[in-house]
Amino acid sequence: MKLIIATIKPFKLEEVREALTSAGVTGMMVTEVKGYGAQSGHTEIYRGAEYSVNFVPKVRIEVVVSDDVVEAATSAIETAAKTGKIGDGKIFVVPVEQAIRVRTGETGDDAV
Amino acid sequence: MKLRTLALTAALVALPSLGFAQDAEVPAAVPTDVVWIFNTLLFLIGGFLVFFMAAGFMLLETGLVRSKNATMQLTKNFGLFSVAAIMYFLIGYNIMYPLGTWAIEGYVSGLFGIARLEAVGVAADAVDDYAYASTGSDYFFQLMFCAATASIVSGALAERIKLWPFLIFTAVLTGVIYPLTASWTWGGGFVAGAGFSDFAGSTIVHSVGGWAALVGAIILGPRLGKYKDGQVVPIMGSNLPLAALGTFILWLGWFGFNGGSQLAMGSIGDIADVSRIFSNTNAAAAGGAFAALLLTSILYGKADLTMVLNGCLAGLVSITAEPLAPGLGASTLIGAVGGVIVVFGVPLLDKLKIDDVVGAVPVHLFAGVWGTIAVVFTNGDASIGAQLFGIAVIGLATIVMSAIVWFILKVAMGIRVSEEDEITGLDTTELGMEAYDLAK
Numbered sequence: 049m050k051l052i053i054a055t056i057k058p059f060k061l062e063e064v065r066e067a068l069t070s071a072g073v074t075g076m077m078v079t080e081v082k083g084y085g086a087q088s089g090h091t092e093i094y095r096g097a098e099y100s101v102n103f104v105p106k107v108r109i110e111v112v113v114s115d116d117v118v119e120a121a122t123s124a125i126e127t128a129a130k131t132g133k134i135g136d137g138k139i140f141v142v143p144v145e146q147a148i149r150v151r152t153g154e155t156g157d158d159a160v
Numbered sequence: 161m162k163l164r165t166l167a168l169t170a171a172l173v174a175l176p177s178l179g180f181a182q183d184a185e186v187p188a189a190v191p192t193d194v195v196w197i198f199n200t201l202l203f204l205i206g207g208f209l210v211f212f213m214a215a216g217f218m219l220l221e222t223g224l225v226r227s228k229n230a231t232m233q234l235t236k237n238f239g240l241f242s243v244a245a246i247m248y249f250l251i252g253y254n255i256m257y258p259l260g261t262w263a264i265e266g267y268v269s270g271l272f273g274i275a276r277l278e279a280v281g282v283a284a285d286a287v288d289d290y291a292y293a294s295t296g297s298d299y300f301f302q303l304m305f306c307a308a309t310a311s312i313v314s315g316a317l318a319e320r321i322k323l324w325p326f327l328i329f330t331a332v333l334t335g336v337i338y339p340l341t342a343s344w345t346w347g348g349g350f351v352a353g354a355g356f357s358d359f360a361g362s363t364i365v366h367s368v369g370g371w372a373a374l375v376g377a378i379i380l381g382p383r384l385g386k387y388k389d390g391q392v393v394p395i396m397g398s399n400l401p402l403a404a405l406g407t408f409i410l411w412l413g414w415f416g417f418n419g420g421s422q423l424a425m426g427s428i429g430d431i432a433d434v435s436r437i438f439s440n441t442n443a444a445a446a447g448g449a450f451a452a453l454l455l456t457s458i459l460y461g462k463a464d465l466t467m468v469l470n471g472c473l474a475g476l477v478s479i480t481a482e483p484l485a486p487g488l489g490a491s492t493l494i495g496a497v498g499g500v501i502v503v504f505g506v507p508l509l510d511k512l513k514i515d516d517v518v519g520a521v522p523v524h525l526f527a528g529v530w531g532t533i534a535v536v537f538t539n540g541d542a543s544i545g546a547q548l549f550g551i552a553v554i555g556l557a558t559i560v561m562s563a564i565v566w567f568i569l570k571v572a573m574g575i576r577v578s579e580e581d582e583i584t585g586l587d588t589t590e591l592g593m594e595a596y597d598l599a600k
Contacts, residue, residue, distance in 0.1 A: 095394060096507030
């Protein structure tokens with residue numbers, strides 16, 4: 049099992065959700081977050097004074113999938129979230145030791 | 161609609177021969193009673209429109225401060241209006257209108273004491289001025305202008321001034337400073353004698369409020385964190401819908417402000433002039449708003465709503481000194497220049513490290529000076545010398561008197577909240593009452 053954490057542009061959320069569903073992912077967690085990477089924010093002007101917006105709004109998606117779905121899921125996110133412009137986001141994949149479904153007590157791949 | 165209006169007028173003036181518009185041969189003289197009634201009605205309508213500007217100022221200011229200071233801004237606006245009403249009643253009205261009785265000829269009114277109304281059910285032969293309007297309507301109308309002057313100050317000093325020193329300053333401003341400087345022109349004093357022309361008060365109302373705000377902002381100092389290492393740190397407004405609604409309300413109220421300042425509605429000429437003034441006032445507001453919209457889009461790449469709101473008000477202030485003589489095109493341009501002045505005036509104040517939270521100084525002072533000068537472009541009776549004389553004399557007097565009052569208050573009781581209170585917000589520290597607490 050792997051945990052896929054993806055930060056994407058907020059307006060791409062619906063497309064990414066559809067792509068993940070098509071790739072066989074059945075559930076996900078979504079959080080509104082702020083952050084910056086290579087994009088490192090941008091500047092705005094309020095009443096003639098320039099200021100920098102360091103933290104850019106992003107959406108963070110977390111999905112846990114069995115190993116055989118990882119490739120399909122990450123490429124689904126990559127394709128759906130891509131605009132080609134700076135700030136498209138990142139995808140991280142980390143191993144997951146255990147998963148337990150609270151209702152039934154199922155564990156491992158059966159629980160995700 | 162046109163015919164019905166004519167018929168109504170005909171009935172009112174009791175002139176049966178005036179049947180149709182085309183048949184009207186000799187203009188009918190309007191009976192003095194009717195003139196008096198219509199003039200009074202103009203003051204009452206104008207007065208309650210200007211009254212509503214208090215709501216406009218309040219919403220604009222509350223929208224442009226941070227949410228932690230919103231209740232305080234609302235409280236100050238209700239406080240200042242109440243104080244203005246009491247002070248204008250106690251001494252202001254008689255200081256402003258000496259009616260020929262001067263203590264120092266042309267400079268200081270000889271009338272002291274409270275304002276008095278005409279008797280209940282007064283008859284035509286017992287009214288104060290049968291050739292004008294009821295005293296109550298005049299008092300009501302003029303009081304609203306006095307309160308507007310005080311409203312201008314509260315926005316510039318927001319988010320850091322203590323409640324009571326602010327209200328004490330308001331009492332002096334509305335009881336003495338405004339009535340005194342206004343008496344020099346509208347009370348028939350020496351500035352009017354010099355030929356100064358300021359129809360509804362670009363200088364007499366708006367720049368007086370602007371000067372008082374500027375002096376106060378300098379003595380009070382900027383909000384914590386506004387200027388850091390030579391950089392301007394923007395402090396965002398918390399509720400732009402409120403600010404935008406407030407500005408539209410001010411725009412509405414301004415029809416009463418300028419239209420009512422025709423001071424007469426008892427003839428075709430007068431009501432036609434009031435109509436011109438309404439239309440010109442509207443044109444100037446549009447000119448100011450659009451100029452700011454266009455200019456911020458060009459300069460910053462994006463339109464800045466807060467500047468558009470300020471630009472609209474600057475347009476209104478600009479046309480206030482002469483809303484009658486220009487045509488619609490000239491009015492739009494005069495207002496547009498006001499909008500441009502604001503877009504450059506706001507950053508200019510920031511460069512000088514003068515923290516004017518809502519842009520009151522660029523809007524009311526800078527555009528007020530521009531509007532007063534612009535009178536000479538359309539009103540042949542005005543001279544640039546007299547206009548500059550009025551701007552300088554009224555400005556200087558307001559600066560000196562305001563500075564004295566602010567310094568006395570600063571030494572006697574302190575005008576600024578503590579650093580900790582300012583960071584926490586005045587709503588909880590000064591009032592113990594938050595504005596946006598409903599969700600809890």
